[in-house]
Amino acid sequence: MHILVCGGAGYIGSHMAKMLVGLGHSVTVFDNLSTGHRQLVKWGRLVEGDLLRPADLKALFDRERFDGVMHFSARSLVGESIRDPDLYFQNNVTGTENLLRAMREAGLQRFVFSSSAAVYGNPAKGLIDEAHPTKPINPYGETKLRVEEILQSRAAEHGLNSVSLRYFNAAGADPQGETGELHNPETHLIPNVLRAAKGECALQVFGNDYSTPDGTCIRDYIHVNDLCRAHLLALEYMEKKPGAHVFNLGIGKGFSILEIIRAAEKVVGKSIPFTYAPRRPGDPPVLVADSTLARKTLGWQPEYLDQEEIIRTAWSWMAKDRFKL
Numbered sequence: 433m434h435i436l437v438c439g440g441a442g443y444i445g446s447h448m449a450k451m452l453v454g455l456g457h458s459v460t461v462f463d464n465l466s467t468g469h470r471q472l473v474k475w476g477r478l479v480e481g482d483l484l485r486p487a488d489l490k491a492l493f494d495r496e497r498f499d500g501v502m503h504f505s506a507r508s509l510v511g512e513s514i515r516d517p518d519l520y521f522q523n524n525v526t527g528t529e530n531l532l533r534a535m536r537e538a539g540l541q542r543f544v545f546s547s548s549a550a551v552y553g554n555p556a557k558g559l560i561d562e563a564h565p566t567k568p569i570n571p572y573g574e575t576k577l578r579v580e581e582i583l584q585s586r587a588a589e590h591g592l593n594s595v596s597l598r599y600f601n602a603a604g605a606d607p608q609g610e611t612g613e614l615h616n617p618e619t620h621l622i623p624n625v626l627r628a629a630k631g632e633c634a635l636q637v638f639g640n641d642y643s644t645p646d647g648t649c650i651r652d653y654i655h656v657n658d659l660c661r662a663h664l665l666a667l668e669y670m671e672k673k674p675g676a677h678v679f680n681l682g683i684g685k686g687f688s689i690l691e692i693i694r695a696a697e698k699v700v701g702k703s704i705p706f707t708y709a710p711r712r713p714g715d716p717p718v719l720v721a722d723s724t725l726a727r728k729t730l731g732w733q734p735e736y737l738d739q740e741e742i743i744r745t746a747w748s749w750m751a752k753d754r755f756k757l
């Protein structure tokens with residue numbers, strides 16, 4: 433297959449490109465390099481372009497024929513989305529609409545979308561399944577939900593087949609250390625814990641008075657390659673089941689911030705300093721996925737269940753001088 437990986441110069445998209453090429457598929461990465469990195473496009477060809485410029489998309493689809501599109505491109509900083517919601521709606525929603533239009537004109541109907549647990553907002557319970565009400569509490573989450581709604585309409589109006597995958601906390605890196613997480617600024621826990629271990633930053637833990645056993649937030653960390661495997665299954669699934677589908681992706685077990693720090697200390701072999709800071713607005717105490725639907729329907733099974741193993745893959749990537757790749 434020839435797969436278009438939009439946002440393939442970023443963290444998750446670069447792992448997807450590697451997996452696809454490893455399985456013998458061909459990959460074209462479409463990316464404006466706004467948060468991605470040219471150096472991470474090692475698998476497949478990079479086409480530099482912007483979803484907000486329809487002419488870039490038309491030129492791409494006029495030139496190439498694809499068998500499916502995986503759409504990882506988005507702005508995804510919650511704080512930035514609160515400061516500048518228009519920027520988020522434009523990039524994440526209008527950008528996706530442009531991509532869907534270009535796909536329709538090219539007669540292409542298979543689309544996998546990177547959605548997020550952010551669509552659930554402040555969940556009413558710890559273990560969340562897809563039937564849980566969607567009430568995003570920030571513009572980032574609103575843009576993800578809006579795209580899911582558009583995909584539902586496009587299925588009915590134009591026969592577009594899609595799978596929206598609601599990721600919980602993506603974590604870890606390519607076990608061979610060839611790609612990994614490279615956000616700037618980095619807001620994710622595991623890379624920040626490991627940066628603190630390297631003395632690159634001061635680690636802050638936001639809130640130690642939550643209603644959890646150790647008072648810190650609990651999250652479901654899922655290895656990036658387990659996410660990518662679900663994308664492959666999603667492409668297959670659409671062949672059998674047309675329409676717009678939604679699945680949660682998480683391992684179904686939560687870990688507190690302190691548990692992650694302790695696991696990271698075992699991996700790096702030393703203690704990692706941190707300080708407590710006040711809670712951040714909009715951080716629910718517990719966010720854990722019920723991914724039964726993905727397991728039963730897609731036949732998906734996460735392979736990385738041990739946090740130390742996930743952190744070890746991130747560490748082998750972080751140990752490199754990543755910004756000088």
Ligand SMILES: NC(=O)c1ccc[n+]([C@@H]2O[C@H](COP(=O)([O-])OP(=O)(O)OC[C@H]3O[C@@H](n4cnc5c(N)ncnc54)[C@H](O)[C@@H]3O)[C@@H](O)[C@H]2O)c1
Nearest residue numbers: 439441442443444464465466467468483505506508546602
């Ligand atoms: N990382 C996580 O924990 C997580 C969790 C839930 C959902 N997601 C979603 O998964 C996707 C990938 O996340 P990531 O962590 O790899 O992000 P990332 O920032 O590393 O990658 C996003 C890529 O999209 C590109 N891009 C953004 N806007 C574009 C545009 N207008 N035109 C062309 N390219 C554009 C960026 O340059 C970048 O390469 C995002 O949609 C994100 O919202 C991520």
